[in-house]
Amino acid sequence: MHTVAVLALDHVIPFDLSAPIDTFNWARLPDGRTPYRVRVCSPAEEVSAGPFTVRAPHGLDALAEADTIILPGTADPTVPLPPGVAEAVCEAAANGTRIASICVGAFIFAATGLLDGQRATTHWIAAADLAAMYPKVTVDPNVLYVDNGQFLTSAGAAAAMDMCLHMIRMDYGSAVAAHAARMSVVPLEREGGQAQFIVHTQPPAPAGATLEPLLSWMEENAERDLTLDDIAAYAGTSSRTLNRRFREQTGTTPLQWLHRARVRRAQYLLESTDHAVERIAHQAGFGSPTAFRDRFKRVVGISPQAYRRAFRTRESAGTDGVMATQMS
Template identity: 90%
Template structure:
């Protein structure tokens, strides 16, 4: 059985702590057995989790026995690591243990030095601080998670579940991961393909900005042959002004945004239809199958055919409601009484 150790440090973020516990505990093999044993460990007997405290039944020695270690974020991720944590994580890494961080848990991970020279991500709000504090780490704020093989990092909140489902898929295949996703009531795949990383979702634009109507129009017309001049005409401005305003409000250019929208359309078609690649290239708005394959591989990190093979796994075998390990990895939760 694969052992997952979730390290709860003081001021742990509750969602970061619970997401890997639940996601891994929902996984079931085709015969109904649980493939993961989840253990919550900590440095001290009790740690604060904001509105409540948690008592972890395992100490740092559990890290040495784990196949995977998950590092949830904390309310003060830039603070020093507790004594013994960095050493325990480095020793586990030297033994080949897989280590993954959630949200600002990347700060804790980076503080060990294990991410030096690696590509990583974190919550987009904290990405600049992570890059400044750990310049040896290449921070990418535009992805849901990064998989470097032994080391993984995820962005904020729900991206933790994306990353955990990705690890389940790597460990036990698409059917087991799909079952865990289904039981968690989340999609196995959000928009964006998985290779070494999940690709960009639609670049954000604050609600009510001048770009919002244009973004909706681009989404609806991504399959058409559009030029920058066409987009500028729709916006009622010059191409130069459009580029400047678009980058200010979305962080990218109109054509880059359009390319990503087309790739998202292609991913949906690859996952849900049997259409040949040549037809999908036309439906998604690419000029030719060659241009489609080139752009898809640059954005997603794999070919359209490989993406289709990876993300059209067989549906999970029904195993009934199944059972879950009691105690959520042995975790004890205490909610303070109000006076």
């Protein structure tokens, strides 16, 4: 039997703790046997989990007996690890134990040093902080999970289930993983390379920045075929000076900022209307549907149609019979 140790540290995120427990416990072999033994481990007998307290039956010594260790996220992932945690995880890794993190559990993973030189992911909203705190880790915020073989990392809580199903499939095959997926009422098909659904906000300008009126004008006119010269003319400056000011105040160029504005408008239209992709391409200011699809996938990570299937609200569903995902 394969032993999975779920390491619960204080202020553990409840769903990050329950997702692997439920997913592995749902797995069944063809003869009905349970292939996994799941143990909750902690350096303390009890840990806080938000609205409730979790009692951990096993200590850190149980990590040495595990085949897989799961590192759930905590409410503040930047807090230093409790004594003995990094040592126990590293010792298990040296013995070949598979280790996987959930969401901001990647911070715990990175704090052990085991992710140095590795590609990893975490929830997109925490990716920049992870990269800044651990520059030796190559952080990819655009995927559901990363499998480096012995070490795995996942994005948000739902992506943790994708990663757990992936591990079940690697351990016991697709049939066992498919059963666990059905019992968990989640799809088996989502692969790690699929993009996280990221809200792509505009690069902010500092409060009171001189570009604020220009940024508003650009967003209002994003559907127009604006060139750098058009934007510079409206701003009353040269293209060279405009580029410099944009980089100083937004960290990007005028045309890159404009492309983001167009993608944001397209995201809104895909979420809130049943307009055809070709019409949205025109409304958002792209030269052609092909250019729109290419740019949208480059920025968001998935096609416009895939984005619509995932994020279109029920209230905006038209008469095409498509049941869309309620936005939350």
